[in-house]
Amino acid sequence: MKNLKTVIGIGVIAVASFFVIAADHIDAPAVKGGSSDITDFYAFRGQNTDNMVFVANIQGLLSPSATSSAKFAEDVLIEFNIDNTGDNVEDLVIQAISKNGKMYFFGPVAPAQTGLNSTIQYTSTIGGVVDITPYGTNAKISTNGGMSFFAGPRDDPFFFDFAQYSAIIAGTATGGFNNPGADTFAGTNVLSIVVEVPKSMIAGSGTTINTWVESKRK
Amino acid sequence: MxxxxxxxxxxxxxxxxxxxxxxxxxxxxxxxxAPDFSGTYSQEDQMGRPAINTVFVSAASKDMFNVTIPSAQGAAFQSMFQTNLKALSPAYANPGDKNALGLDAAAFTGLLATDVLTVALDKPTTFYDGTNVLTGRNLADDVITVELILIFGGETGLTMSENPTLSNDNVNANDKPFLPSFPYLASPW
Incomplete structure (x- = not known):
């Protein structure tokens, strides 16, 4: 809730309890605004089209003044899940977890167990580590084994006139959306984890995968 | 040594x-x-496609949705999704109503209730670009407008929405340009 309070004048608090829509920002009572609150998930082909990029954003609606003190929690695992057999059960995971200013990545690797509980696959020989980029400095990137890694604050890439949608749902904007609309997420930041992976480490050519991201706390 | x-x-x-x-x-x-990464980590949040939990899951069930594995979500939540979709949008009010993908309320919510992002490894990535549908999610994809069209637009949502003032939020791009290379996301404000 602390982060929310920094976004003044857009009515988030007033409408959040009634009907929240954002990408996944503040989506549920147990996680909203906290260190495990996933705001967004992206998966797309990289600049090198032989690679796939996975992005997890957490801790949304950070004002610039709140961003420098925003931290990845060391007891929170961010886990990218990849199902390459079509049953919506993860066959591979990429795990990201921070420690002492660095983000450690393990995988893509088969998880020890699927589902709601995870152990860190730190014996994996695939992965890497990157210094977490401090606010106000250039992006720190590392590469290892064909993979690239980043962790740190970024502009929230999500865009949506959330305020007007909320007004519509609340019944106070019978005319619908405005044109042009106003991006409620303009000027706000998130904490991002970005990993680029050769497709060959994910699935065979021509495969359509199912993928999702989870946050898990020790 | x-x-x-x-x-x-x-x-x-x-x-x-x-x-x-x-x-x-x-x-x-x-x-x-070596850092100590021992122990068991238990799930708190999850996400596949944008805005699914926030739009289609009833308030009292949002935490439960986040701790239901994707392979069990369809059976647990499709019915709730369908009820909420029909309450939200007049485009599914009549029997046989469909959206621009040709999906009726049951089929559309059956697709959405399993909250995973499908990604075609060998196709251009897009949420929807006029040709490819759900081959992943790019940073610049206007996912909200796509979802609004599928929720409110009706059968002809792509060209002539049944609810035109509800089918586009008229925010079509991010407030900062994305980067052409890794890490792709723009620097923070």
Whole structure:
């Protein structure tokens, strides 16, 4: 809730309890605004089209003044899940977890167990580590084994006139959306984890995968 | 030993954890400094497609949705999704109503209730570009407008929406340009 309070004048608090829509920002009572609150998930082909990029954003609606003190929690695992057999059960995971200013990545690797509980696959020989980029400095990137890694604050890439949608749902904007609309997420930041992976480490050519991201706390 | 140590220094920035846990007899120093990642981590949040939990899950069930594995979500939540979709949008009010993908309320919510992002490895990535549908999610994809069209637009949502003032929020791009190369996301404000 602390982060929310920094976004003044857009009515988030007033409408959040009634009907929240954002990408996944503040989506549920147990996680909203906290260190495990996933705001967004992206998966797309990289600049090198032989690679796939996975992005997890957490801790949304950070004002610039709140961003420098925003931290990845060391007891929170961010886990990218990849199902390459079509049953919506993860066959591979990429795990990201921070420690002492660095983000450690393990995988893509088969998880020890699927589902709601995870152990860190730190014996994996695939992965890497990157210094977490401090606010106000250039992006720190590392590469290892064909993979690239980043962790740190970024502009929230999500865009949506959330305020007007909320007004519509609340019944106070019978005319619908405005044109042009106003991006409620303009000027706000998130904490991002970005990993680029050769497709060959994910699935065979021509495969359509199912993928999702989870946050898990020790 | 000396050469091994040099190699370790060069690569420690990108691979300290790998060396640390693949500890041979030469790697005792790193082994001692290895972070402790033991223990069990339990799920709190999850997400596949944008805005699914926030739009289609009733308030009292949002936490439960986040701790239901995707392979069990369809059976647990499709019915709730369908009820909420029909309450939200007049485009599904009549029997046989469909959206621009040709999906009626049951079929559309059956697709959405399993909250995973489908990604075609060999196709251009897009949420929807007029040709490809759900081949992934790019940073610049206007996912909200696509979802609004599928929720409110009706059968002809792509060209002539049944609810035109509800089918586009008229925010079509991010407030900062994305980067052409890694890490792709724009620097923070």
């Amino acid at each position: 000396k050469n091994i140590h040099k190699i370790k220094v060069l690569t420690v920035a990108v691979a300290v954890s790998l060396f640390a846990f693949n500890c041979s007899n030469d790697d005792d120093d790193n082994m001692n400094n």
